[in-house]
Amino acid sequence: MGNIFLKVRVFTFFCIVIFTINKVTAAEQSFIQNYEQGFWSAKETSFFCSLEQTFDSYAKLEIVSVPAEPQKLVFNWLLSDKKITDIQILSRKADWQSSRVSPPQLNFFSADINNNTVTFDANVSTLLRVIKQGGWLDSVIGFGDEQVRLTFTNTNSNLAIDQYQHCLTDLSPLSWQQARDYEIYFETGKRIVEKVADLAFLKDLVRYISLDTKVTKVMIDGHTDNVGSPLANRLLSKERADDIASRLVEFGLPKNMLEVRAHGQRYPVVENSKVGRESNRRVLIRLFRDTTK
Known part of the structure; x- marks a missing residue:
């Protein structure tokens, strides 16, 4: 009788664990940028350089450089219906890349949110290498009890990166x-x-x-x-x-x-x-x- 009771408890425990895992997984919505829209664009002036990609009407990811300041990675959630609680940016290889390809690893995390905008004061040189090598970026955005994963794809971005890096060399030395x-x-x-x-x-x-x-x-x-x-x-x-x-x-x-x-x-x-x-x-x-x- 005791063994049967023990087995029931163990079975119930595993059911609860499986249910919990499924519940967490179900709370995440995943979206992948269409390949034909997965391009990065550069903007350049003497006082501002940026490399950016917009994911439909959801979000914009942007590398920004201004005079006398380190480069920054900026994430903007464009919808006003939800408030971000945290965000994680991770690198991953493109679906079409060979299994032998391994883009540089990066993992940015922040819970410092200002009006649904997150600025990462991190070394972005690794991020530029990821994009240069055709890698994709996963943005895992938390909204309290749910999260959204946006995958920024990457198509023919070499020209945009070259423009951005050229902008850096011509950037004003002073603000x-x-x-x-x-x-x-x-x-x-x-x-x-x-x-x-x-x-x-x-x-x-x-x-x-x-x-x-x-x-x-x-x-x-x-x-x-x-x-x-x-x-x-x-x-x-x-x-x-x-x-x-x-x-x-x-x-x-x-x-x-x-x-x-x-x-x-x-x-x-x-x-x-x-x-x-x-x-x-x-x-x-x-x-x-x-x-x-």
Whole structure:
């Protein structure tokens, strides 16, 4: 009798397990992008590069690069009827690929959702290799007690990837936030820009200005601390500002975009009697834009 009871309990247990597994499986809906629509497209400007694929009206998967920031993978759920709770992006080989083909493995997961948009701050170089090698991407989107699996297929995407990578090489080295104002500091008595980082920035700045057609003027303001006479400091601040202006022209900036001013010791950012007065020995470079363009 005891054996029969035990067998019944075991049988009931396995029935419950099977029912639970079937219930979880039934909760997932799977959709595969039509092959003829499984292409990636590139968008490119001097300040924005993207490689994207849209899955009907369901979702968009996009690799994005902007100046001075790492590349990002962005997933957008396009329907407004549900709220995403989590998402997983996985690589897989295409159905038509040989069993010997093994695309690079990747597995991105996030539960950080903002208005049904998920941004993965991950190294996307592996993702680009997956697409380049013809691999597919599974997006497993969770909605609490149910989930949807969207398979992004991949057809003839080499040209789009080449366009995206070309865009990366031509992308502006600076963002507007970085370019709009910059300060270069000088040692006591120094008149010439010497730091490698400052010279590299000036080159990048000229490159940025050549790409941003809204920039109309570059203002250069020279400053000093109060060591020495006011007249000598006025001359020193002018020499510092002039050196930076000449560097910008040397790197290709049109002279007519420049306006140079020398202030000497008149506008300290720190009291010259206090620690930190070296901050007063500076040249401020500011960009001005015509926002009506």
